[in-house]
Amino acid sequence: MSTNSKKIISWIPRALVLAAALVLINTQLYQSQIIDTLEMGFVFSLLAMGIFISFRILDIPDLSVDGTFALGASVSALLTYNGHPVLAIFASLAAGALAGGVTGVLITKFKVQPILGGIITMTALLSINLLILGAPSRSLWKNNTIFTLMQSVLKDYTDIILSAAVMLLVFIIMFWFLKTQIGMSLRATGDNEFMVRASSINSDTMKIIGFMIANALVSLAGAMNAQITKTGDTNSGTGMLVVGLASIIIGEIFFSRHTIFSGLAAAVFGAVSYRFILAFAISLGIDTKFTKLLSAVIVVIAIALPVIKKSVSGGIKLLKERGE
Amino acid sequence: MLKIEHATVIFNAKTVNEKVALKDFSCDISDGDFITVIGSNGAGKSTLMNAISGSLMLDEGKILLDGKDITRFKEHKRARFIGRLFQDPLKGTAPNMTIEENLGLAYSRGKKRTLNIGINKRDINLFREKLKALGLGLEDRMKTPVGLLSGGQRQALTLLMATFVTPKLLLLDEHTAALDPVTAKKVMEITDDIVKKDKITTLMITHNIDGALRYGNKTIVLSQGQKLMDIKGDERKDMTVEGLMKLYSKTASDSLSDKMIL
Numbered sequence: 001m002s003t004n005s006k007k008i009i010s011w012i013p014r015a016l017v018l019a020a021a022l023v024l025i026n027t028q029l030y031q032s033q034i035i036d037t038l039e040m041g042f043v044f045s046l047l048a049m050g051i052f053i054s055f056r057i058l059d060i061p062d063l064s065v066d067g068t069f070a071l072g073a074s075v076s077a078l079l080t081y082n083g084h085p086v087l088a089i090f091a092s093l094a095a096g097a098l099a100g101g102v103t104g105v106l107i108t109k110f111k112v113q114p115i116l117g118g119i120i121t122m123t124a125l126l127s128i129n130l131l132i133l134g135a136p137s138r139s140l141w142k143n144n145t146i147f148t149l150m151q152s153v154l155k156d157y158t159d160i161i162l163s164a165a166v167m168l169l170v171f172i173i174m175f176w177f178l179k180t181q182i183g184m185s186l187r188a189t190g191d192n193e194f195m196v197r198a199s200s201i202n203s204d205t206m207k208i209i210g211f212m213i214a215n216a217l218v219s220l221a222g223a224m225n226a227q228i229t230k231t232g233d234t235n236s237g238t239g240m241l242v243v244g245l246a247s248i249i250i251g252e253i254f255f256s257r258h259t260i261f262s263g264l265a266a267a268v269f270g271a272v273s274y275r276f277i278l279a280f281a282i283s284l285g286i287d288t289k290f291t292k293l294l295s296a297v298i299v300v301i302a303i304a305l306p307v308i309k310k311s312v313s314g315g316i317k318l319l320k321e322r323g324e
Numbered sequence: 325m326l327k328i329e330h331a332t333v334i335f336n337a338k339t340v341n342e343k344v345a346l347k348d349f350s351c352d353i354s355d356g357d358f359i360t361v362i363g364s365n366g367a368g369k370s371t372l373m374n375a376i377s378g379s380l381m382l383d384e385g386k387i388l389l390d391g392k393d394i395t396r397f398k399e400h401k402r403a404r405f406i407g408r409l410f411q412d413p414l415k416g417t418a419p420n421m422t423i424e425e426n427l428g429l430a431y432s433r434g435k436k437r438t439l440n441i442g443i444n445k446r447d448i449n450l451f452r453e454k455l456k457a458l459g460l461g462l463e464d465r466m467k468t469p470v471g472l473l474s475g476g477q478r479q480a481l482t483l484l485m486a487t488f489v490t491p492k493l494l495l496l497d498e499h500t501a502a503l504d505p506v507t508a509k510k511v512m513e514i515t516d517d518i519v520k521k522d523k524i525t526t527l528m529i530t531h532n533i534d535g536a537l538r539y540g541n542k543t544i545v546l547s548q549g550q551k552l553m554d555i556k557g558d559e560r561k562d563m564t565v566e567g568l569m570k571l572y573s574k575t576a577s578d579s580l581s582d583k584m585i586l
């Protein structure tokens with residue numbers, strides 16, 4: 001069989017899943033629900049792209065994510081509350097980069113184990129976020145956000161257009177960045193650190209840069225989420241790492257992670273899909289309490305699937321051999 | 325050009341597992357030298373190389389490059405002027421990046437990495453030309469991830485990457501040992517070609533006595549972390565594999581393995 005026809009055949013189950021999903025979307029959700037879900041998907045694709053940088057590009061688990069998502073939410077809510085919603089977005093990017101930089105320095109300069117380094121930052125942020133926001137959560141119902149500011153121009157479609165625009169902008173910037181000399185050095189650092197150092201690249205610096213970018217994006221997601229839902233919550237980060245990972249893994253069913261474009265596309269597509277899965281679950285009457293459990297299950301299934309596949313096909317082979 | 329003075333490396337110092345891997349080693353490498361290093365397993369050859377490249381720090385002694393003390397320089401800083409190849413073909417390249425991306429990284433060695441685009445059209449033409457010279461057909465596969473290449477192809481590519489920006493010093497640590505004999509010969513020929521053409525000062529570790537005498541202009545014999553012999557000039561011209569074996573067994577407490585004669 002030619003590789004081309006093989007490729008087409010391998011796409012058939014994916015196409016079926018996609019078709020089924022579209023039918024479900026049409027029958028189960030109202031149009032306004034679809035648009036809401038898409039909006040949230042675009043916001044959370046920022047989270048997924050951030051996690052793509054640390055987990056996939058650098059190949060280092062970064063556990064500060066839950067903290068930096070809430071950091072973005074806190075910074076954004078504070079500034080929005082005080083009348084600076086646009087500044088809030090940029091400030092949250094900077095705050096996220098700073099937090100990521102701390103994790104990076106802990107891991108590279110102080111030789112803290114990566115997982116512990118992330119946990120330390122995340123734990124510190126629990127207090128810092130409360131300090132920033134001054135309360136566990138803050139409602140922004142009476143305040144202008146970047147979304148309400150654009151309402152006069154974009155009318156009913158403000159939320160979807162603005163969230164899509166930010167997602168696209170970040171997508172394009174990341175795609176370009178990863179092709180620059182620094183971006184290529186960053187990718188190589190996750191791929192073969194040995195070779196990177198032998199090519200006169202400071203791998204420590206690259207890791208720090210990577211963590212800064214990753215957490216800036218995660219924080220941006222938290223900030224956008226706070227403004228679109230009109231609540232800043234210091235607890236909004238809980239479980240976000242697993243949600244982001246689940247998104248990436250779902251996306252990788254459809255897009256391989258082997259080129260930058262498809263890797264970023266997987267993050268976006270996965271984040272949107274995750275939101276739809278969630279919307280279905282809720283439309284079926286599943287309590288929102290269980291959504292985090294759902295994301296945990298998705299991650300476990302996705303990671304276990306190759307192992308299960310292997311043992312099943314191994315079992316079939318064994319049966320065949322016995323039959324002969 | 326490169327001066328190593330009283331270099332000593334001790335692993336697990338002050339424990340029961342203490343191991344002096346390099347002991348009071350000194351040598352002077354001149355511009356254009358092609359020095360081969362042999363010694364039995366565990367003699368400290370790789371330790372010497374790692375100490376020069378900075379992936380290991382010396383416990384005692386000094387390393388001077390063109391009179392400048394680089395003993396405390398970090399690995400990535402030394403890599404600006406030192407190119408290196410490892411025994412393991414997997415170590416020298418980034419497997420998930422394409423051939424051209426790997427070359428692009430090597431091409432900016434020693435320069436500051438910027439936000440300029442990693443590879444432009446002009447680079448690609450240069451890469452193609454250089455790949456063609458290897459004679460492995462890699463010039464037609466520039467968008468292929470390096471992970472899909474064979475060990476020999478990866479090693480040849482690593483060689484190209486290490487010498488793309490001509491280094492002051494090229495370090496080769498048994499870089500053909502993991503390859504099949506035919507491929508090993510081919511990679512060694514390419515190595516010799518590049519070193520001669522660009523007149524690169526080279527330090528090559530080899531497990532093969534014949535190769536150690538055939539290539540280069542000097543041979544250093546290591547045993548138990550110490551320099552046992554320094555063979556050069558007429559003495560080297562007349563030296564045979566058997567002669568070296570005999571000389572070795574007279575001075576060293578262990579013996580070179582039979583494998584090394586092949």
Ligand SMILES: Nc1ncnc2c1ncn2[C@@H]1O[C@H](COP(=O)(O)OP(=O)(O)O)[C@@H](O)[C@H]1O
Pocket residue numbers: 335336343344345363364365366367368369370371372
């Ligand atoms: N990281 C290490 N920790 C402890 N001992 C080491 C380490 N690396 C090498 N050694 C020991 O140092 C000695 C020299 O090793 P090496 O330089 O790799 O020898 P070779 O000449 O075979 O390349 C060996 O006895 C080896 O076991």
Ligand SMILES: [Mg+2]
Pocket residue numbers: 369370371
């Ligand atoms: Mg060795």
